[in-house]
Amino acid sequence: MNAEIDSELNQWLEMLRSPDLSDRLVAVKNLQYLGDEEATNALLLALSDDSIAVQKIAISALWEIGNPVAIPALIECLGSADIDIRQEALSALNELVSPTDLQQLLDALHRDNVNIQLNILTLLRKIHDAQSLPDILPFFASKVPELRAAAVTTLSYLNQVEKCPQALALISDADVNVRRATALTLGHLTDPEIIFILCQTLKSDTDWQVRRNAAKSLTIHADSAAISALETAVSDEHWQVRKFALQALQKVPDERVLPALIRALADEYSDVRKEAAIALGNLSNPAAMNALQQSLDDPDKEVSIFSERAIQKIQKLLQNSPNA
Known part of the structure; x- marks a missing residue:
């Protein structure tokens, strides 16, 4: 680092410690414009600022710089009480994480923070690694329905996972969003019972989006054993169920x-x-x-x-x- 840049960084670091919010905003914005990896440490400091605005700018700047050293601090931001901070951190991490960060993500998944867990489950979809499965399975039994839904969705992204008996019961979950997610995920699994389960869901679930998702999954499977259920679904009360049942029937002309x-x-x-x-x-x-x-x-x-x-x-x- 040359002396000029060093002096400039020191100036912004000093302003980041100011009790005046306007000073800290000026500092973090200039660090963002500087856009240099040398600014990373100062921006990491800004993530702990009392101001949400300062934190958000710091996250955006770290995202632009793209230095993986920021990953642990950004993971902490996933647990923020502020939804904008969580979303910005998730977007940044989605660009930064790679398969080499898998263990770091799995470690964070076991943190006792629902927001961190939800966002880590989302990030695991980018890595697609079946090694994640043992860490994801316990969330199928979580008391938090959002975690059950996120976990079963992440399952569908894991490479080479074709069967998962633990996921099948979630098609009868009391929470409708869990059932919707499960109905889609079953399109990517090959457990022997899946066609029967999807057919029963298509015929009897009270939520039209669950029925629609079951039809989508039956389109992927293209199994003639589903024809009777699909024929019934062509008369479903909701047009989207009828539409996707017809798409499934296109794959198995009968x-x-x-x-x-x-x-x-x-x-x-x-x-x-x-x-x-x-x-x-x-x-x-x-x-x-x-x-x-x-x-x-x-x-x-x-x-x-x-x-x-x-x-x-x-x-x-x-x-x-x-x-x-």
């Missing part, structure tokens, strides 16, 4: 659902009608031709486009048929 698909072409929501047209195109059954012809006049352009494509698929199939 003649049994033809009547349900044709009915969906007349749904009040254009998103549902479009998915029905795509599903009918994948099914390519000539019995759908009349309904698809009527959909060519649909007020929604996408519905008419996909209806035309479905008709073309059916016509091509008929042309190639030996009995044509």
Whole structure:
């Protein structure tokens, strides 16, 4: 560090110790503009300031500098009582942490601070390391529903974790947000019971977002064992459940659902009608031709486009048929 920079840093350090907030704000802003790694220690000092404004600027500056030495102090900020500080620190850490920081994150996960735990569970999604699993599993039984939901979501990000029996029970959790998160996570696991569990959830959960997420996961699995439940879901009271059930049926074309698909072409929501047209195109059954012809006049352009494509698929199939 040359003498000029050293003198400037000392000036801002002195102002950071001032009882006057305006002096401390000036100092931390200038340290931010300086943007030099040499300013890191001064900015770390500013993280302990009584002023939220000073802390937030310091976090932003450390984020810009990008020196990993700031990671432990930023982890402390994840436990702040101020939500803006927590969010800014989380954003900074999301850029700074790497797989080499895994143990540091896992150590912080065991701190007795819900805010730190929630944010560490989020950061672990960036690292994707299956070594995190033993540390995440205890949170499935946490008394804090937010932690249960965060933990089961993080599970879906871990590489090479295909089965997790401990997660399955969370689909019946009393907290709706936990069930929503679990329904999505089950799309990434391969436990033998999962298709049955997702089908039951799709048919019986009282929350439409849980049912929608179950349909999304069944789309990923693309298992013909889910056809009956998906057919029922095409008549669900909520349009988003109907939409994603149709997307799942696109992956497993089955003649049994033809009547349900044709009915969906007349749904009040254009998103549902479009998915029905795509599903009918994948099914390519000539019995759908009349309904698809009527959909060519649909007020929604996408519905008419996909209806035309479905008709073309059916016509091509008929042309190639030996009995044509």
